[in-house]
Amino acid sequence: MIDTPNNSGNEEDDKCVPRAAVYKMIKDCAQHIRVSGEAKEFFVQCCNEFIHTLALQANTVCEQQAKRLVHPDHIVTALNNMGFGSYQTKCLNAMETAQEEIAQKRRKLHGKPTSIYTDEELRQKQELLFQQAREEADQLEEDDWARTQELSKEVLRQKLEATRTDDDNYDN
Secondary structure: OOOOOOOOOOHHHHOOOOHHHHHHHHHHHOOOOOOOHHHHHHHHHHHHHHHHHHHHHHHHHHHHOOOOOOOHHHHHHHHHHOOOHHHHHHHHHHHHHHHHHHHHHHHHHHOOOOOOOOHHHHHHHHHHHHHHHHHHHHHHHHHHHHHHHHHHHHHHHHHHHHHHHHHHHHHO
């Protein structure tokens, strides 16, 4: 087998459930017990075999219905055929949750953010904010002008006093 950039050289790893995901599920489910590495690997192998068998069964159901694409209902039927019908409700709930999460991700990526305001209301609010900013800028400019005038008056008054003092000293 020739290694390519997309091929790690281990074809078995390409067809496996990620070990880290299985290990995390084991840890979450069995929080208060230790699980050996051998048992963890066995879990991974069992998960892989189960998914492989379920996929084959779902594909068979799909073909029996003359469909070309496996849908979630084909998987549920396959679970029933394999004797796991008691898990149907949990699987359907998990599917609903997954579909909601996918829809939310799509809305975040492709849709514009939802707002409680219409576009016109948003424009009005924006214009109001611009108007407030202009008024604040104008007020700051007026305040600066008033301070400049006060400083100018103070400088002139000091110069005038200095001149008077010089004039008073000149007479002596």
